[in-house]
Ligand code: SF4
């Protein structure tokens with residue numbers, strides 16, 4: 001069983017469209033959406049949920065107004081600026097609270113307790129391309145890395161049980177905890193970037209992270225023709241890092257139109273240049289699995 005993750009140094013590069021195209025092209029696989037903070041692979045996969053699971057996204061502080069004396073100690077101590085006096089009562093913002101428990105320890109009258117946050121869910125689903133494991137992190141919830149690990153573990157287990165050849169992962173953007181959880185133990189990282197200065201900067205950070213994992217990595221430059229000079233700069237940088245640029249894809253409205261129609265590019269425009277290009281890219285990647 002092989003595992004490939006499609007990742008990007010920043011959001012908005014077209015990573016999910018690329019993942020969707022690969023879902024069309026690959027066989028005997030399980031799909032995993034590890035972009036749990038902004039899951040959108042479901043738009044093209046249209047999964048039918050078979051099982052739903054609760055996920056404990058971390059604990060948040062809650063102040064009991066009956067006990068609190070509004071002394072202000074917790075407000076002064078909270079490094080996340082999560083505690084404020086609101087309408088005469090010291091209150092915790094659940095979106096800002098990091099769950100560190102410092103306020104609980106510091107409160108002289110034990111007015112604060114930690115409550116479990118159970119707004120997050122993860123799912124086992126079926127799609128027209130095979131089984132899919134995905135998740136939805138509640139607003140302001142933490143521990144997305146732990147959630148990614150959890151859904152990846154389940155996907156690997158299902159792949160073994162069903163004798164599947166591939167785990168196809170739509171990864172999160174950036175280089176934070178969920179990305180680290182996504183890259184751990186995979187075989188190939190395909191980094192999708194775009195020809196902008198920030199695209200190059202964020203790609204470089206991702207390359208450095210992937211090197212730490214000693215991963216086989218490739219780069220795909222999306223919308224390369226919007227800035228040919230910057231695309232050349234990205235290519236030169238990849239060469240200096242000994243990373244193959246697998247493909248350069250021109251700007252194409254089919255990406256957006258396919259998404260709007262809840263289809264992959266291969267379904268939306270099967271005979272287009274773009275679809276043919278994806279077929280060639282997938283053939284090249286499949287060679288790495290042999
Ligand atoms: S648990 Fe930590 S982050 Fe949350 S309110 Fe208390 S001190 Fe602030």
Ligand code: SF4
Pocket residue numbers: 063067068069070071072073074075090106107108109110111112
């Ligand atoms: S430290 Fe305790 S008593 Fe003081 S404001 Fe915070 S919750 Fe209220």
